[in-house]
Amino acid sequence: MTESPLELTPLFHVGPVAITSPVITTWGIMAAMLAFCLLTTRNLQLRPGKVQALLELVVGAIDHQAEEVIRRDPAPFRAVVGTIFLFILLANWSALLPGVEPPTARLETDAALALIVLAASGYFGVRLRGTRGYLKSFAQPTWAMIPLNIVEQITRTFSLVVRLFGNIMSGVFVIGIVLSLAGLFVPIPLMALELLSGTVQAYIFAILACVFIATAVSGDDAPAETSSKHGSTS
């Protein structure tokens, strides 16, 4: 019987914990990002170099998008939204490396991302509106909507998981099938297309995370904040 390509095969075990390839790839991405951050941010200057200017451009773009969607000072949300965007982007692009399967092509990674978005929306909702205010948002517009709002929280989390998983996994499968049928260099256009698709998916996931957070923190009982771009640390 042929094994399902969606099944994960543990590479090794650490005690009872099975270590799979998405975890290993994620560790690699994390190590690369940590090394890059340490190298590039250890000597920041008021007059930025090219790399610093690029980093500031990326961070500024993330702040701008988060502020546009959430309509608040983006500093508190920068870490979550930025990390989600950068991780998904690099994870999707990791497919370019030979023998590497992007972690986002696995359901567990996407589910972990969606869980973090769900937890972040709850965290920021409670932090900015208070527990009572956040829970009251489930009773909008009427108490009868409480079950539906709870279901909405679950379904939209699932939609995040399924959207990212379906897009990335399908791309990996298509490239794998074409590679097995046509030859070594034929899938290159598809891989380029997958780069674009990975970028778009990272952007969509991050924007949807902002939308969910904005839904959680918006309301009459939420304290107004003055927007101050790049003005405070996360």
Added chain:
Amino acid sequence: MHIDWWTLALQTINLLVLVWILSRFLFRPIADIVRQRQAAADELLEKAEAQRQQAEEEEKQAEAAQKAAEKARGNVLQDAGREAESEKAQILADARKQADDLRAAVEAEIERRRKAEQAKIGEQAGALAVEIATKLFTRLPDSAKIDGFVQGLAEAVAKLPGQARDEIGADGAAVTVLAARKMSDAEVASCRDALSGALGREVSVSVKVDPALIAGLEIELPHAAVRNSFHADLDRIATELAGHAEA
């Protein structure tokens, strides 16, 4: 479809760790440096604004100082103008006064010289008149130099105040009569009779000759004199001429 829960848990932990890593080593340093740059830019802008305001303030002060200097200059010029005008008026007044004084002095000097000249001319005219009269009277006969004056002398004596008349021939002393020439006995007697008649008492007469009288008789008293001679008349004429000349 199977979900590996260990992988899900590990990926969740991995992502949370990644959130911390990026927050600590990427987003926070970048945000810090951007904030520092913004603060530096704000500081520069504030300094520039402060310098601009200071420059404007200094410009205003300079303008005020310039206006004050112009005003002071105007005041100084105005004061100097007034002072010069006053000094000019003073100088003109002094000059005018000096000119007036000088003119008055000159006019006074001219007047004085004119009067002196007139007096001199008067004196010369008087002297000339006296000289002419003297020459004319020398041609008169000797009898005319005495006879015509006896009666006049007696009338003059009669007009004297009482005390002056009492002094004439008092205590029996002879009355000294000055004559232009030596008088004859008849003339002396005539003179004595005339004087006795004028005084109302008998007096004696002694005669002293004084040719300077030209013609006529005179009596010298201790406190008065009775003159009835050409010499006295010419003196009065010369005095009158001199007085007219001075006037």
